[in-house]
Amino acid sequence: xxxxxxxxxxxxxxxxxxxxxxxxxxxxxxxxxxxxxxxxxxxxxxxxxxxxxxxxxxxxxxxxxxxxxxxxxxxxxxxxxxxxxxxxxxxxxxxxxxxxxxxxxxxxxxxxxxxxxxxxxxxxxxxxxxxxxxxxxxxxxxxxxxxxxxxxxxxxxxxxxxxxxxxxxxxxxxxxxxxxxxxxxxxxxxxxxxxxxxxxxxxxxxxxxxxxxxxxxxxxxxxxxxxxxxxxxxxxxxxxxxxxxxxxxxxxxxxxxxxxxxxxxxxxxxxxxxxxxxxxxxxxxxxxxxxxxxxxxxxxxxxxxxxxxxxxxxxxxxxxxxxxxxxxxxxxxxxxxxxxxxxxxxxxxxxxxxxxxxxxxxxxxxxxxxxxxxxxxxxxxxxxxxxxxxxxxxxxxxxxxxxxxxxxxxxxxxxxxxxxxxxxxxxxxxxxxxxxxxxxxxxxxxxxxxxxxxxxxxxxxxxxxxxxxxxxxxxxxxxxxxxxxxxxxxxxxxxxxxxxxxxxxxxxxxxxxxxxxxxxxxxxxxxxxxxxxxxxxxxxxxxxxxxxxxxxxxxxxxxxxxxxxxxxxxxxxxxxxxxxxxxxxxxxxxxxxxxxxxxxxxxxxxxxxxxxxxxxxxxxxxxx
Numbered sequence: 001x002x003x004x005x006x007x008x009x010x011x012x013x014x015x016x017x018x019x020x021x022x023x024x025x026x027x028x029x030x031x032x033x034x035x036x037x038x039x040x041x042x043x044x045x046x047x048x049x050x051x052x053x054x055x056x057x058x059x060x061x062x063x064x065x066x067x068x069x070x071x072x073x074x075x076x077x078x079x080x081x082x083x084x085x086x087x088x089x090x091x092x093x094x095x096x097x098x099x100x101x102x103x104x105x106x107x108x109x110x111x112x113x114x115x116x117x118x119x120x121x122x123x124x125x126x127x128x129x130x131x132x133x134x135x136x137x138x139x140x141x142x143x144x145x146x147x148x149x150x151x152x153x154x155x156x157x158x159x160x161x162x163x164x165x166x167x168x169x170x171x172x173x174x175x176x177x178x179x180x181x182x183x184x185x186x187x188x189x190x191x192x193x194x195x196x197x198x199x200x201x202x203x204x205x206x207x208x209x210x211x212x213x214x215x216x217x218x219x220x221x222x223x224x225x226x227x228x229x230x231x232x233x234x235x236x237x238x239x240x241x242x243x244x245x246x247x248x249x250x251x252x253x254x255x256x257x258x259x260x261x262x263x264x265x266x267x268x269x270x271x272x273x274x275x276x277x278x279x280x281x282x283x284x285x286x287x288x289x290x291x292x293x294x295x296x297x298x299x300x301x302x303x304x305x306x307x308x309x310x311x312x313x314x315x316x317x318x319x320x321x322x323x324x325x326x327x328x329x330x331x332x333x334x335x336x337x338x339x340x341x342x343x344x345x346x347x348x349x350x351x352x353x354x355x356x357x358x359x360x361x362x363x364x365x366x367x368x369x370x371x372x373x374x375x376x377x378x379x380x381x382x383x384x385x386x387x388x389x390x391x392x393x394x395x396x397x398x399x400x401x402x403x404x405x406x407x408x409x410x411x412x413x414x415x416x417x418x419x420x421x422x423x424x425x426x427x428x429x430x431x432x433x434x435x436x437x438x439x440x441x442x443x444x445x446x447x448x449x450x451x452x453x454x455x456x457x458x459x460x461x462x463x464x465x466x467x468x469x470x471x472x473x474x475x476x477x478x479x480x481x482x483x484x485x486x487x488x489x490x491x492x493x494x495x496x497x498x499x500x501x502x503x504x505x506x507x508x509x510x511x512x513x514x515x516x517x518x519x520x521x522x523x524x525x526x527x528x529x530x531x532x533x534x535x536x537x538x539x540x541x542x543x544x545x546x547x548x549x550x551x552x553x554x555x556x557x558x559x560x561x562x563x564x565x566x567x568x569x570x571x572x573x574x575x576x577x578x579x580x581x582x583x584x585x586x587x588x589x590x591x592x593x594x595x596x597x598x599x600x601x602x603x604x605x606x607x608x609x610x611x612x613x614x615x616x617x618x619x620x621x622x623x624x
Contacts, residue, residue: 001028001038002049003284005065016049017041018177019069021116022133023085023108024078024099024295025287026052028280031299033133034076039277040170044177046071052284053100053107056115063119068127071180073120074173075161076133077112079295081534083147086110089530090561091147098298101283102291110147113139117159128162128186130176131155137166137321138536140196140259141236141250142219142229144544146533151229151544153219154250154257156198162186164196167321168307170274171263196259201251211247211261214239218251226545233541233549241312241324243373265325271307272333281340301341302353302415305334305399309357310364310389311419312379313457314468314538315503315531318357324380325372326361331399335406342408354403354447355416360423360439362396364389378538382468385425392432393423393439400447414447417455417498420478421470437481444485448493452482455498458506459517466505466542466555472517479521497523501567502558503531504542509589511570512582516597525571530564573598 002008003026008016018041022034030036038048049069054062078085078099085108086094096103109115113135120129139155156164163186165172172194179189190197190205199205214235222229232250239245245261266274281300283293306328309318334354341347356362366372366388380386404412423440426433444452456475458464464471475497482495497518501511518525533540542548542555558564566585569578579599586595 001026001035001042003052003286005067008049008066011047013047013049015047015067015070017046017070018048018072018074019066020048020050020074020076021054021063021120022050022052022076022078023082023112023116024052025101025107025293026050026284027293027296028282028284029296029299030275030277030279031079031302031304033079035279036274036277037074037076037132037169037173039279040174040274041177043277044174046177046181054116056109056119060119060123063123068124071177072128072130072162072186073124075113075116075120075129075131075136077116077135078108078133081135081138082108082110082112083145084532084534087147089532090564096294098294101287101293103294104291111135111158113155113161114159117161121160128180129160130163130165130173131159131161132165132169132173134317134321136161136164138317138534140164140166140536141216141248141257142222142232142252143535144229144533144540145535146540146543151219151223153252154196156196156257157219157252157255162197163189165194166196166259167194167262167323168266169194170270171266190258191260193260193263196257198252199256199258201254201256205258207247207260213249214246215249215251220251220253227547227552230541230545230547230549231552233538236536237320237378237538237549238376240320241378242376243325262323265308265323266327268328268330271327272330275329275333275337281344298352301344301347301351302355303334303337303341303351303403304356305329305354306356306362309361310380311358312377312382312468314466314542315500315534315540317534317537319378320536322357324378326356326364328363331402334399335402338403338406338409342406347408349408349410351403351409351412353415354400354412355414357416359414359416359418359443360393360396361419362399364391364422366390379468381419381421381425382470383465385421391422391425391427392435394432394435397435397439397442400442404446411449412447413449414443415449415453417453418443420454421474424474424477440478440481441485444482444491444493445489451494451496453496453498454478457498457500458503458510459514460506460510463503463506463510466548467500467503467539476521497525499525499528499571500531501528501571502564504539504555504557506531506558506567507556508558508563508566508570508585509591509594511567512586512589512591512594512598515570515573516594519573519598524574528568528571530568 028035041048049066097105100107117129136155141154145152175192191207216232217228248259250257306326308322308326310324367390371388380389423436457469459472533543548555
């Protein structure tokens with residue numbers, strides 16, 4: 001797609017139908033949202049141009065260079081919320097940006113969706129502007145913004161956009177474009193699923209007769225009462241995850257934000273059509289010689305086989321954005337992409353990942369979809385695996401084997417996080433259960449690049465319950481299983497567990513227990529993660545309000561820098577500089593048992609380096 005007036009002229013265009021603005025560099029790859037939306041609109045017969053990372057600080061020439069589109073502007077902050085992209089869990093400015101050539105920081109503004117939209121509305125007041133992407137999607141209603149430490153209204157109020165597309169927007173944008181092309185005024189398009197809009201108080205609008213309205217606490221009420229804000233979230237999450245949902249209505253001043261129900265999940269045929277679009281799988285030539293784009297380097301030789309996640313972890317935004325119903329590509333579509341990767345000139349034989357939001361949810365769905373249509377559980381696997389969920393891993397194992405044996409492929413790695421609670425789930429069927437264990441053996445034997453990544457997140461049952469994660473006992477079982485396979489196969493691989501400190505519900509004593517538990521399993525943890533509150537998660541609602549949205553009971557939240565550092569230090573119990581302060585904390589907690597487990601020389605492991613875990617700091621919680 002063209003990014004300049006010169007490129008448009010070369011195509012013989014005098015104007016574009018749609019112009020997209022994105023906070024990311026333009027990479028024509030199905031992992032980059034702006035590219036997907038652009039290709040969808042292009043397939044509908046529209047002329048689409050894209051302006052990546054426009055300069056918002058000068059005379060705004062980037063916002064003017066392509067002129068007015070015939071139909072509308074589309075705006076996205078990019079593949080990440082701009083604030084998560086810019087700041088660490090301690091609100092320190094990051095020095096790099098993975099979505100910019102050379103990893104250079106500073107190519108997008110804070111709150112990019114709002115900044116871009118405000119500029120476009122000022123320059124082109126008569127041209128519709130629509131919002132999409134994860135930043136807009138997760139800020140569609142009243143939300144807590146960690147970086148300003150404020151409760152903010154839905155992003156439509158701040159940005160002035162005409163319409164918001166939430167979640168994965170292929171069907172919504174296609175329907176919107178079809179109607180706009182027919183001349184339907186944008187202000188009349190109030191009945192498209194998976195969109196949100198502002199409506200003046202008391203005014204009627206077009207809607208579908210079977211959409212019931214669920215009115216949640218007004219923004220102003222949430223500002224006055226944190227418990228009302230917490231109470232809202234239960235309904236927001238439930239309606240976001242339902243197959244047949246209600247529309248949500250929230251009062252903001254003298255207007256209402258109306259959030260229409262989502263579309264039903266895409267079919268396999270529909271998601272295959274997305275991946276069949278003519279992506280070049282390359283950054284735009286404008287970036288030649290400007291340095292690699294780190295986010296692209298990570299995925300250039302990877303294959304995404306499904307979307308959505310039914311884990312429902314309370315700190316994670318995936319189900320809020322992609323939905324809890326997993327949509328899987330066909331084997332034919334996956335293998336077609338494998339062939340495309342193998343044909344890339346720089347491919348050396350190694351596929352970096354065959355996965356998705358979670359590695360092992362491919363082709364998993366309800367056995368009886370009618371039950372799924374009535375369900376409003378936020379997770380299909382917490383507090384226990386749903387009896388209606390098909391957890392058979394044998395199809396996925398077979399797919400791995402086909403990818404790995406494709407001519408030109410030397411190795412196909414699994415880089416996505418594995419839900420070991422799914423692999424260990426006992427279905428009652430001997431062949432199926434053995435097939436699930438064989439999946440783990442297949443991964444360990446053939447698809448690990450020396451390290452297998454998993455996410456137990458914590459060891460305390462109380463904290464894990466707040467997180468909606470399985471018992472730590474399952475991780476113990478995985479550790480035994482992993483080392484057993486390694487011994488049998490003559491391998492020397494590492495198991496890399498991920499943990500979070502300062503999560504709502506986590507007390508200092510819980511972190512001390514975590515330190516002792518992981519020490520006794522012979523792990524030395526490094527570069528682990530502090531909890532970062534991001535919009536539209538259960539954990540963030542608890543962090544801000546102090547209440548669990550499903551029970552409205554109080555939950556302990558470590559908030560101060562002192563509390564956070566105190567928890568984080570227990571990850572590094574083995575460092576000499578922390579020894580005295582940690583011993584003092586354990587004495588204050590009256591836990592001589594934990595002091596002995598951590599610091600008694602006779603209790604320390606012999607120093608097996610097998611499990612010394614090093615981890616790069618992730619930018620946001622997307623693990624499963």
